[in-house]
Amino acid sequence: xxxxxxxxxxxxxxxxxxSKNGLRxxxxxAKANQSSKQVSLPHNCEDILKHADSPVDVSATNIWEVLYAxxxxxxxxxxxxxxxxxYWVDEQSNxxxxxxxxxxxxxxxxxxxxxxxxxxxxxxxxxxxxxxxLLDVCWLEVHGRFEISNLSPGRLYEVxxxxxxxxxxxxxxxxxxxxxxxxxxxxxxxxxxLMEKPRGRWIEIPAGEIKSSxxxxxxxxxxxxxxxxxxxxxxxxxxxxxIQPKA
Numbered sequence: 001x002x003x004x005x006x007x008x009x010x011x012x013x014x015x016x017x018x019s020k021n022g023l024r025x026x027x028x029x030a031k032a033n034q035s036s037k038q039v040s041l042p043h044n045c046e047d048i049l050k051h052a053d054s055p056v057d058v059s060a061t062n063i064w065e066v067l068y069a070x071x072x073x074x075x076x077x078x079x080x081x082x083x084x085x086x087y088w089v090d091e092q093s094n095x096x097x098x099x100x101x102x103x104x105x106x107x108x109x110x111x112x113x114x115x116x117x118x119x120x121x122x123x124x125x126x127x128x129x130x131x132x133x134l135l136d137v138c139w140l141e142v143h144g145r146f147e148i149s150n151l152s153p154g155r156l157y158e159v160x161x162x163x164x165x166x167x168x169x170x171x172x173x174x175x176x177x178x179x180x181x182x183x184x185x186x187x188x189x190x191x192x193x194l195m196e197k198p199r200g201r202w203i204e205i206p207a208g209e210i211k212s213s214x215x216x217x218x219x220x221x222x223x224x225x226x227x228x229x230x231x232x233x234x235x236x237x238x239x240x241x242x243i244q245p246k247a
Contacts, residue, residue: 095152101240102132108141134236139227151212158246160204162239169235176226180208183218
């Protein structure tokens with residue numbers, strides 16, 4: 001997903017589709033800034049969709065519905081079919097958004113059934129998502145990477161871990177560390193006290209923020225960890241890491 005395209009491709013829309021998307025006025029005349037009937041696809045969209053699990057026709061009249069709903073990426077790179085990433089477009093800003101799922105994160109001892117469990121969570125009527133549940137560890141270490149050239153340029157993005165604390169949960173008296181490292185090596189670091197967080201529902205824990213640019217590329221790295229205290233921990237579920245424009 002690291003390649004970039006030099007120019008976003010304009011999408012031709014029919015009169016009906018223009019009207020549906022609010023790009024043609026009620027009297028049938030196009031708005032001045034859309035008189036050419038062209039709406040640009042989101043940044044790097046075609047290149048991103050090359051990694052979709054199923055082919056996506058960017059010339060289809062329902063392409064915006066598909067992009068708003070989201071597309072699974074890279075699932076077929078592993079022998080077992082687990083979702084690794086999801087790509088969608090924010091309806092308000094038309095900016096790219098991504099979810100890096102737990103199966104695409106590097107988690108210490110993740111494959112040891114004594115310490116971590118991989119239950120399946122129903123995402124839709126025909127799709128299940130592998131999440132990871134911490135059973136008992138004293139060394140918590142989770143890392144992930146993402147190519148920032150696929151972010152919409154000129155926007156401030158937030159990077160958040162999507163997690164849940166499930167009772168009986170213990171060992172969270174010591175705050176966990178969050179870190180976001182940009183491709184140039186700059187780091188943002190802070191601590192979060194999970195004891196203060198609600199139980200039994202998905203919450204977002206911020207790792208940091210990054211400003212996207214057409215001149216920036218390379219992978220950023222995000223981390224969640226705590227191993228210095230030596231306390232045993234239980235009850236943390238990780239869905240993945242969400243990368244989205246900050247409201």
